[in-house]
Amino acid sequence: MHAVRLHAFGPAENLTYEETEAPRPGPGQVRVAVRASGVHLLDTALREGRTGPAPAPVELPTVPGREVAGVVESLGEGVAHLWLGKRVVAHLGFVPGGYAELAVTEVERLHEIPGNLDFAEAVAMIGTGRTTMGILQFAPLGPGSVVVVPAAAGGIGTLLVQYAKHAGATVVGLAGGPEKTARVAANGADLAVDYRDPEWPAKVRARLGGSTATVVFDGVGGDVAREAVALLGPGGRHIVFGWSSGGIEDGGPYLVDGVSEQVLGPVMLGRAGGPDPLRTLELRALAEAAAGRLTPAVHRFPLAEAAAAHRALETRGTTGKVVLEP
Template sequence: MRAIEVARFGGPEVLVPTDLPDPVPGPGEVLLAVTASDVMFVDIMVRSGLGKDVFPIRPPYVPGNGVGGRVVSVGDGVEDGWLGRQVIAHTGGPGGWGGYAERAVAAADELVMVPDGVDPLDAVAALHDGPTALRVVELARVRPGQWVLVLGAAGAMGILLVQLLRARGARVVGAARGDAKLDAVAAVGADAVVDYSRSRWTNQVLEATSAARVDVVLDGVGGTLGREAYWLVADGGHFSAHGTPSGSFAQIDPDDARERAVTVTGIGDLRISAPERTRLARGLLAGLGRQVRPVIGQAFPLAEAAKAHAAMENREAIAKTVLTVG
């Protein structure tokens, strides 16, 4: 099979197309003929070596922790009824591996069937970001009429967050960088959009809310921007520090948060068990296209995985990035 292999940690250039033997499903597993692979920032973190203290993955390895495709064989203990089904599934363990390939192995009990009428690419695009976005909104306890600021709103999860929040009746300010990204955020229903690459961007947020501080900040960026956004949260509000594209999570002073009764949640609060993740993904796919729909900003052929990573690292990608296979 054709696959992408990382022989050493480094930049996008270490993502090299190669030929490898087809994997074989073990007990409780299935083999998928992959049609699309999810591309995530965690893939970049692992590939660059920045995640080596967090994830157990070491070169050589095949990147990727999520795919969509058709079940072509099953391991011991798996019902033959899965054969021929179009599904999405996670691959590998923490950090993920094995997804950038024409064939991938996945656990049968974590398969999510793609419903009739759902575009398989949309299903892959919702595999990771959908359940996480649902969890973020759930933790924030967003209520109708509340103002919510979403940082990184043009990212794959940010786009879903805007839609989920609007479906709950919240008023949303979407913050992103550049006109193209702002247009994408406005197109999915944000009440206002703000370019955080401009000076005094926080004043633009307050202008959108008629000078009211926001009830909730969902920070998908981190770093300095996240810290600046924290000061926009009203007393008694909620701040979710779950993003690191800037290189670090937003560091919030716990004493100030306690004094202002601001609830701060982080990436650790977003951990979801495999069964819960699968349940959320199944529910999301069942309603895909009604309240929410992923936006695929760019799709690259499998052999161009390096270009996909470069586009994301250079902040050129809008919404979801996927690799198409076959």
């Protein structure tokens, strides 16, 4: 089979497309003929040799990738025959192997793909979608909500805009540049604003006509977050799920005037509940997509061009979830 392998930590160019031995499913596992592989920002950190939240350093050589969708084509011992031929999606956890034509995972990680989703969309929902469901636990939305979404053209931002609109909220989506702003408007935001325009906060206030924001969903940080938080009214909530542009002042995680709440990691999973909180969020994400309430944005690359996908992701040259397709 063909796969993308990493033999040495370093830049994106270290990802090589090559032939390698196909993995074999063990007891309780299946082998999936992969039709789409998810690319995550964490993958770029692991490629460089930074472990991030991973429980252990990556051992080389490795096939990166932790999210796959495809068709079950082989069963390990003890797996029910009914899985054979199913369209499935799975998050592999911290086990690598996703950037390949074939991948192995435990049967209990599988979800059958709803009929209205293609493979790339299913990958987006199993990763980006489950994170979005986790974030939304912390800010119930309704017709009286006024929601500000920085990075609204990104994978999570796209889904947050859609969810808020379906809930009846007024949505302000922020993005960098006219192309991304146009995507935000097409996605349903009531107001799509280019945060590169220094006058954008004043334009938002004028459009809101005296109303104030009730929620800011912030995965960006930096000056954009500072200006967005200033739009909140009394009792407003600043939900922090990342800081890709650094903290408002010191380049790190931050709180603002006591209204911020960081919802990453154990906090998000603790709210989800159930014996397997991650799976709980995955099921919610797929259900929202199956019902047509959420449609993920997908940026597709050929599997052989994984290095280009990493470079684009690192330089903010992507829109939506980055997916590799064989």
